[in-house]
Amino acid sequence: MMNTGYVRPRTLEDALAFLAENSGKTRIVAGGTDVMVDLRAGTLKTDYLLDVSRLQALRGIEIIGNDLSVGAAATLSEIYNSAILEAHAPALQKSAVNFASKQIRNVATIGGNVAHCSPCGDTLPALAIHEARAVLSSPAGERQVPIEAIASGPYMCALPQNEIITRFILKPATVAFADFQKIGRRKELAVARMSMAYMADKDAEGRICFFRFALGACTPTPQRNHRIEAMLTGQIPDAARIWEAGRVLAEDTIAVTGRRASAVYKESAIQGLFMRMVYPLV
Amino acid sequence: MKPEYNVIGKSLPRTGSVDRLRGAPVFAADIQLENPLILKALRSAHDHAEVVAIDVSKALAIEGVVRIFTAADIPGKNLLGIINKDQPLLATDKVRSRSDAVALVAAETESAAHEALAAISVTYNPLPSVTDPFEALKTDAPKIHPKGNLLFSRKIRQGDAEAAFAGCASVIEKTYRTSMIEHNYLEPDAGAGFVDTDGTLVIYASTQNPHYDHKEVVTLLGLGDNQVRIIQAATGGGFGSKLDLNVQGFIGLALFHLKRPVRHVYTREEAYLATAKRHPLTLTVKTGADADGRLKAIKAHIVCDTGAYGSYGIAVASRSAVHVTGPYEIEHVDIESYCVYTNKPFCGAMRGFGAPQVAFAHESQIDLHARDLGMDPLDIRLKNCLRVGSKTGTGQVLTASVGIGECLEAVKPYYREALESGVSAPTHPFRRRGIGLGAMWYGIGNTGVQNPSTAGIEMDPEGHITLFTGCADIGQGSTTVLAQIAAETLGVQPAEIRMVVGDTKYTTNAGATSASRQTYISGNAVKDACQKLGDVLMTEAINRLHSPKDSLVFQDGHVVIKAGPENRPEDRIDFPCLAKRIHAKGVPLFWQGYFDPETIPLDPETGAGSPYATYAFACHLALLEVDTLTGQVTLEKLVAAHDVGQAIHPENVIGQICGGAAMGIGFALMEEFEPQKTVSMKDYHIPTCADVPTVIPIIVESAEPSGPYGAKGVGEPALIPTAPAIINAIARALGERIYHLPANLERVLAASISSGHFGPQEVTHG
Numbered sequence A: 001m002m003n004t005g006y007v008r009p010r011t012l013e014d015a016l017a018f019l020a021e022n023s024g025k026t027r028i029v030a031g032g033t034d035v036m037v038d039l040r041a042g043t044l045k046t047d048y049l050l051d052v053s054r055l056q057a058l059r060g061i062e063i064i065g066n067d068l069s070v071g072a073a074a075t076l077s078e079i080y081n082s083a084i085l086e087a088h089a090p091a092l093q094k095s096a097v098n099f100a101s102k103q104i105r106n107v108a109t110i111g112g113n114v115a116h117c118s119p120c121g122d123t124l125p126a127l128a129i130h131e132a133r134a135v136l137s138s139p140a141g142e143r144q145v146p147i148e149a150i151a152s153g154p155y156m157c158a159l160p161q162n163e164i165i166t167r168f169i170l171k172p173a174t175v176a177f178a179d180f181q182k183i184g185r186r187k188e189l190a191v192a193r194m195s196m197a198y199m200a201d202k203d204a205e206g207r208i209c210f211f212r213f214a215l216g217a218c219t220p221t222p223q224r225n226h227r228i229e230a231m232l233t234g235q236i237p238d239a240a241r242i243w244e245a246g247r248v249l250a251e252d253t254i255a256v257t258g259r260r261a262s263a264v265y266k267e268s269a270i271q272g273l274f275m276r277m278v279y280p281l282v
Numbered sequence B: 001m002k003p004e005y006n007v008i009g010k011s012l013p014r015t016g017s018v019d020r021l022r023g024a025p026v027f028a029a030d031i032q033l034e035n036p037l038i039l040k041a042l043r044s045a046h047d048h049a050e051v052v053a054i055d056v057s058k059a060l061a062i063e064g065v066v067r068i069f070t071a072a073d074i075p076g077k078n079l080l081g082i083i084n085k086d087q088p089l090l091a092t093d094k095v096r097s098r099s100d101a102v103a104l105v106a107a108e109t110e111s112a113a114h115e116a117l118a119a120i121s122v123t124y125n126p127l128p129s130v131t132d133p134f135e136a137l138k139t140d141a142p143k144i145h146p147k148g149n150l151l152f153s154r155k156i157r158q159g160d161a162e163a164a165f166a167g168c169a170s171v172i173e174k175t176y177r178t179s180m181i182e183h184n185y186l187e188p189d190a191g192a193g194f195v196d197t198d199g200t201l202v203i204y205a206s207t208q209n210p211h212y213d214h215k216e217v218v219t220l221l222g223l224g225d226n227q228v229r230i231i232q233a234a235t236g237g238g239f240g241s242k243l244d245l246n247v248q249g250f251i252g253l254a255l256f257h258l259k260r261p262v263r264h265v266y267t268r269e270e271a272y273l274a275t276a277k278r279h280p281l282t283l284t285v286k287t288g289a290d291a292d293g294r295l296k297a298i299k300a301h302i303v304c305d306t307g308a309y310g311s312y313g314i315a316v317a318s319r320s321a322v323h324v325t326g327p328y329e330i331e332h333v334d335i336e337s338y339c340v341y342t343n344k345p346f347c348g349a350m351r352g353f354g355a356p357q358v359a360f361a362h363e364s365q366i367d368l369h370a371r372d373l374g375m376d377p378l379d380i381r382l383k384n385c386l387r388v389g390s391k392t393g394t395g396q397v398l399t400a401s402v403g404i405g406e407c408l409e410a411v412k413p414y415y416r417e418a419l420e421s422g423v424s425a426p427t428h429p430f431r432r433r434g435i436g437l438g439a440m441w442y443g444i445g446n447t448g449v450q451n452p453s454t455a456g457i458e459m460d461p462e463g464h465i466t467l468f469t470g471c472a473d474i475g476q477g478s479t480t481v482l483a484q485i486a487a488e489t490l491g492v493q494p495a496e497i498r499m500v501v502g503d504t505k506y507t508t509n510a511g512a513t514s515a516s517r518q519t520y521i522s523g524n525a526v527k528d529a530c531q532k533l534g535d536v537l538m539t540e541a542i543n544r545l546h547s548p549k550d551s552l553v554f555q556d557g558h559v560v561i562k563a564g565p566e567n568r569p570e571d572r573i574d575f576p577c578l579a580k581r582i583h584a585k586g587v588p589l590f591w592q593g594y595f596d597p598e599t600i601p602l603d604p605e606t607g608a609g610s611p612y613a614t615y616a617f618a619c620h621l622a623l624l625e626v627d628t629l630t631g632q633v634t635l636e637k638l639v640a641a642h643d644v645g646q647a648i649h650p651e652n653v654i655g656q657i658c659g660g661a662a663m664g665i666g667f668a669l670m671e672e673f674e675p676q677k678t679v680s681m682k683d684y685h686i687p688t689c690a691d692v693p694t695v696i697p698i699i700v701e702s703a704e705p706s707g708p709y710g711a712k713g714v715g716e717p718a719l720i721p722t723a724p725a726i727i728n729a730i731a732r733a734l735g736e737r738i739y740h741l742p743a744n745l746e747r748v749l750a751a752s753i754s755s756g757h758f759g760p761q762e763v764t765h766g
Ligand SMILES: Cc1cc2nc3c(=O)[nH]c(=O)nc-3n(C[C@H](O)[C@H](O)[C@H](O)COP(=O)(O)OP(=O)(O)OC[C@H]3O[C@@H](n4cnc5c(N)ncnc54)[C@H](O)[C@@H]3O)c2cc1C
Pocket: A027, A028, A029, A030, A031, A032, A033, A034, A035, A036, A037, A052, A058, A072, A073, A098, A099, A100, A101, A104, A107, A108, A109, A110, A111, A112, A113, A114, A115, A116, A120, A121, A122, A123, A163, A164, A165, A166, A189, A190, A191, A192
């Protein structure tokens, strides 16, 4: 930890050049709220830390044409306070509400949350329901990858080491119902044991005409659940139907994770949390 | 009528707070020494193993490594423990848990010390281990200590419990379990030391008991008393775990051999790994009540898992046995408590010494009786609670300051209001609210053993006052409180008294800052010293003022004739003037005070005795909401009434109550230390501000005649009733009870499911 060099380039180009020159010896750092923990624990060893948190190219939350663009270095506090997100990606804004603590939110970034590839990353379910794509820069240029393709497994980042995530492109949505909920072992500063995000709309007859849902912290990488979306779309939401959808969701999830000791709680709580989150539709 | 006091009952600025706010280097880790060596301990790689060989050659070859110590380097007695000596500083023939230190590295730098730890090669011969105390009690269990795995047992027998159950209308028997808990003080253990010019080993330590540390280090090193000096550094919390020797012995050993300044600062991980924990208890409690709800009999079987070493385990077993009756009159008692070794991290003192664990049981039992008999939980407590004249389970008759009834009455308005608001009505499809009570009693000081304190007071010939106390202020504010007691007794302001605290060179033994004893016991010792000095001042003043002693009082640094018609200068004389005259006569102006509470040891067979001179009492009320779909619990409000005898410093009392309540929330809902799994605060959850609701503290003052200005204690009582109140509220919300702490997400959701609350529920509006 003591022998790690710290580099803070002024431009994205400089950052990419440094990365290219020192590939394999450099770790990108933004808020450092994962990196510093791993450095101290000795699970991360690197020659250089490349700080991208102040690069203009990675900042800002804005609507560009039909897209919603969220800079990779946007902090969770910025997400929490963003009127644009509240209007166009409310579940993402809500994912910042119980994220860590205020001190952490002030420095932690969405790019770090995604690139850390923790199954428990709080922004991931909301990004999934907005079909987010990450914009990656390298000396070779820009490319986009779907958010789900960034993690190849828990804490395993599939991105090449010479690329920097500059921003996320989300499909904005103005919906009547949206939420993010999580369960932790305490009210703040707790890793999600389970999290979920959804957004939905009802038509004039009260049928669900739009439904997007993703589950976090339960499977190796957070994913949208198309089966649940299909089950509820076109339906009149009543308590029994939602309860049943929650049951199916739990069943699906346990099929992925297997019946470990922790599944006893998870199976019921997934159904329960789904009910609690989606209940406003009733 | 309450007496009028000068400074007692006033919340004055806390001693030392200015230094702390300015960031002065008052904590052990910040102490500036010239070029100190870094110490690091190597811990055991096994739960239980013979240590066959320790090869330090590779480690010694690392640049910057100065020396590596093993047990062979200890010149004195390598066996520690405040009650029973069973814990080596460095492992000799075997290790009994992963907390055991095997070797100690002294190096020029942190990184060299770390490298050395990894380079020490220890050859172990692993032994079968046992981690369950019930298994450990079996005859064929691996033997952890030569005398076997049962360290201690305590019996209390009065009357005939079995026969009494036969006549009871309600008999309830349940088994309760609590988890191992980490103290999690803000400041991880730390110390530093140097060798003084006269050869004295000077050790600064974050500690709750400098004089105990002194005795242990002297014995460990085979030195004379005046060759070791312990200075208590500012201590950022202890909660019991800084009663054991943590860094002090290591520092002493290194100073002894190397004669160079050293520092030893635990990381959070090491504080988790290597220091004492709260004992997990398993207790089966059977109680019986008559048709009126009067408790008649109790039978209890308590097993305290003390891990690899005794530490304060014997005290925990003893106190658990005494306190398991709760603050209630029960005629027939049959209690057994066992303290058992296992190959787990050792358990020692933690805020309450077993009382929080047994309160969970006795408060669950009394609620179960209330339900069984169709009674109100508050009424049944009021009916059974101790009062003046009551006999406790050990046959002690309480003669004064029994404020449990007042505490119950104090929470009553909040309780009634909540009930009238229909707290438990099903008004939400998946949230249920609940209300619960938790009561407790707590004997102040150690259980049935002598635990004296001493203090010194000195007036110099110019009239300046200095108070000498060995009492470690660990953040609870004892220095301020002792200054207030001295100031009240001598009629001066606390700020005018110079305080010399927790330094074994200048202060005498005040005993441990534990068992909620310092205000009561050291407070009395201070008062005793001040009265002796005061008497000398008064006697001298008689001569000057020509007025009898009983007409004189202390006031603003003077002796004055009280109730004089007018305020004449000739009716008063100041301290400097008196001090000069007394000094000239050769009469001493330094006086030593002493207090030891009057206790009678518990009989080994029947448990009869008076284990404590006085008891604190409390009742908490918890209002909360259970999410029946996920098991999440949200606290809405805690009301905490505490009988403290007399609040010397009300803000300090409130601080203890609120902090205790927060700790109680952790004990109730989330805290559980799992050896080898729990590494740091990353995987051990204590409550944050967001988990702590409004706490309404209520100070009840049922004055204790033997206490300094009526005071008792509050440090530990603050925590004890919280968990029971929360558990009872959850039980009321769900109609299903949890018997295993913590009541975490899994257990609460399981209770919600088994009570039929899981799933969308019909809502009644009202
Ligand atoms: C006390 C505490 C509480 C926490 N609570 C929560 C919580 O409630 N919910 C939650 O989801 N997380 C939580 N975390 C984890 C952490 O705060 C989040 O994952 C955070 O979003 C990480 O962002 P960062 O900017 O600090 O990342 P960093 O630590 O700087 O980086 C994390 C990883 O991302 C990579 N990286 C960062 N930026 C980029 C980029 N632009 N391009 C490519 N790679 C990049 C880094 O190389 C590194 O591998 C908590 C952490 C702590 C210490």
